Amino acid sequence: MTRQQLIDQIRQKKTYLCVGLDTDITKIPKHLLAGSDPVFEFNSQIIDATLEYCVGYKINTAFYEALGLKGWEAMQKTVNYIPSTHLKIADAKRGDIGNTSSQYAKAFFETLNFDAITIAPYMGSDSVMPFLEYKDKWVILLGLTSNPGAADFELKKILTETDVLDEGMHIVKHQTNHLYEEVLMKASTWGTPENLMFVIGATQPDEFINIRRLTPEHFYLVPGIGAQGGSLKEISEKAMNGDCGILVNSSRTIIYASGKEDYAEKAGAVAMEYQKEMKRYLLRTENSI
């Protein structure tokens, strides 16, 4: 899926919602467990019920790998079930040396037909580049994540090439970039807004203005609203650009809206509420251009 196709979907449907399929077999309604593939059955019903309110689905690979072969099969069937109008994101957080990253790219962009994959930046450029070589596919690189552990390394201040040291190695002028800012800036030279997005957690709203300044055109995948406490209103106001520029993910709030037989209907209702709210913010942005 190209950037323009994604923007067209957002404008047509007035939504930038991504539904997260973090499908945990211990949390899905009990009546599904009698079937041959409860995870896929759950997902397909959720997809049917939410399709018109979202522009993408994010499949969290951990929940499928935990089930072994059966889980991998359910993931494969789920990706194939999502229509091509919707961005198919593998939330896999992969990243390794070049020849290994090439194998991961093959796994998620060829063997499984995902449009996008989340990637961890720690190992640097050659762990990311193999994914960027695919036409009309996306890298979604971890920038500033929504979890408490973001403070451990992502929010550390680092010395940059523009820092000025005196002869005694004392820093006389310091740019105080956070590690995650260095990730955004460096990765922006590896990919373009056409093939590179960033994960920016909704729990760090104060950072969004600075982040948008550093990467004005890139899309962000924003997890962390709902169960993790981020505000859709606040991040929409602070992070949107003229092309919308954000995909806001909700997983647990939507897919576990009801633990009973009406789970899909309830998931659809929650997704619709998000869509209504997003429509207001989108119209506001369009009117202000």
Next chain:
Amino acid sequence: MTRQQLIDQIRQKKTYLCVGLDTDITKIPKHLLAGSDPVFEFNSQIIDATLEYCVGYKINTAFYEALGLKGWEAMQKTVNYIPSTHLKIADAKRGDIGNTSSQYAKAFFETLNFDAITIAPYMGSDSVMPFLEYKDKWVILLGLTSNPGAADFELKKILTETDVLDEGMHIVKHQTNHLYEEVLMKASTWGTPENLMFVIGATQPDEFINIRRLTPEHFYLVPGIGAQGGSLKEISEKAMNGDCGILVNSSRTIIYASGKEDYAEKAGAVAMEYQKEMKRYLLRTENSI
């Protein structure tokens, strides 16, 4: 597998070799492709031929995921084939927010019966802790990797809590820690030498003395000898401690020693050469204690 069991294996067999099963279906001998599971057939022959010269096997998940369901099945059969005398490492480089990392831990420590998994540190403590909760299982956290991209972030210098700033935010005393050093130091407070190792690439030998100073007791998993250019002699001299303290991995040099029908025999011969060399370094260390 406990730390003591691992050390006992190293001492008995006089080797700290780990064989990397980065099994690429396009590179294995052609005669295997006619079978029902060529990847597992290749792996099982390699394991039989190298068992006495190594203490562990590292399965690089990317190469299996690239094959989809068939690959996942081959991985599962391979883990089950490795005897319990050998450390079974999932080279998976996972890491996500807490509830997702719990699912990955379940996938690799329960569904698949691995002893250890490589983890990416970018997202911080809560992405690592769920793996450390398992008894007699190991986290192998990325420290300083062997690839060129290590320079992008891992080798960046960061501001530490012990840096001293003057009133104008000028740094008057700076500890100049690299990001990877901060990872080693912080992670050492999350786990212990009994459940936490670090990945340290063999291509950065000059860093080993400093790394050993920071983490005197931890084991390191060392990739990067052979195809990537690291020297076994140099890293053994610089990184070993009284308990050996290193597992040196070799993948391509061993498993693709021959592309013909004698591939297992040749793999065994290369592994034996490594073992002979390692025995010399081990005896030297034991004699010096």
